[in-house]
Amino acid sequence: MLNPHPTRFADLNGVLHELVTDAQAILGDSFVGAYLQGSFALGAGDRHSDCDFLVVVRGRPDAAQEAALREVHRQLPRRGGFWHGHLEGSYAVASDLRTTAGLGREWLYVDHGSDEMIWSTHCNQPWTRWILREHGITLVGPCPERLVEPVPDTVLRDCARAGLATLADDVLAWCSPSVAWCQRYLVVQASRSLYTVRTGAVASKRDALRWAMMHADPRWRPLLQQVLADRDLGLDPASAPRPGSMDQARAFASYVADVA
Known part of the structure; x- marks a missing residue:
């Protein structure tokens, strides 16, 4: 069940609901879960923050899934709400995410405020998975501790x-x-x-x-x-x-x- 109140901003919660339901429909059985990391997970998110998300997938999106995800993120900033233009995140492959052996592999990524997705290592970094495991906010899916092993200090x-x-x-x-x-x-x-x-x-x-x-x-x-x-x-x-x-x-x- 989708977390109805992941942040203190009702309008942001609505945008996250849109994002997650669209991702679930596109990815089907490949969808594992969706999470907040970054400033919101660390308890410091406000209207001057971007909203950092990770959608965890079983494998790299196929061509049709990638095209559909690109269209979702092309349209999101055009929907008019404040938070539609302040999302940033990646579609993280579960096997890459589990241990630090997967660091540096590219995931499908959208930058803050962008409407164009790219393949990037931006979110596949030690601090991202540390925040996710230690403080991540679950939108829907298993507990982050089941997806990410501890990151050595x-x-x-x-x-x-x-x-x-x-x-x-x-x-x-x-x-x-x-x-x-x-x-x-x-x-x-x-x-x-x-x-x-x-x-x-x-x-x-x-x-x-x-x-x-x-x-x-x-x-x-x-x-x-x-x-x-x-x-x-x-x-x-x-x-x-x-x-x-x-x-x-x-x-x-x-x-x-x-x-x-």
């Missing part, structure tokens, strides 16, 4: 460390340094990576910032407070970073790479 830590040396360059290669949202994103990603390296767990954006205020060098608190306070401003491509804040964000990312 060494895998989480190593993955978090791996990209820190080039984090600022990697983020600002696709996210313009002239946009305030990108400054905040860089600080958040550095904070989440540091949290994972130190704890072997995964935190929401908000909780990672608050944790970093307590555990990082105190000189970074004004920057972290600024990013936390500005989070509700959302993405505005015309909004420039506060003066000097992008340089501070780069310096914080460098600090995290050093201490991690």
Whole structure:
């Protein structure tokens, strides 16, 4: 039976009901279950969050199923509701999902707000399956613990460390340094990576910032407070970073790479 109240937003619950019933009809016996991960699973989802989902399938969708799923996600953002344009997720193959041996395999994926699906490793990452197993919200299907084996904390830590040396360059290669949202994103990603390296767990954006205020060098608190306070401003491509804040964000990312 479909979970009627997976989030505190009635309109989002309706969109998720649409998504799951469409996926069940298309996938038939290949459908295993549908789940929320990401910020909503971590208890931090709000109207500034995307809604991260995973639909677990027994095998890669065949050509007809893939075409039908692509059409569902082509139409969803055009249905007019707020949350129709804020879904992000993948159709995860159950055998890939079960252990970390399946990491890096491509799944059918739709990016936040996109109407075009691609094959991507975006959701096939250690932190995704950790959130799913430890905190995932079941929309319909078996308990996530039956689908995902525990993710070793060494895998989480190593993955978090791996990209820190080039984090600022990697983020600002696709996210313009002239946009305030990108400054905040860089600080958040550095904070989440540091949290994972130190704890072997995964935190929401908000909780990672608050944790970093307590555990990082105190000189970074004004920057972290600024990013936390500005989070509700959302993405505005015309909004420039506060003066000097992008340089501070780069310096914080460098600090995290050093201490991690």
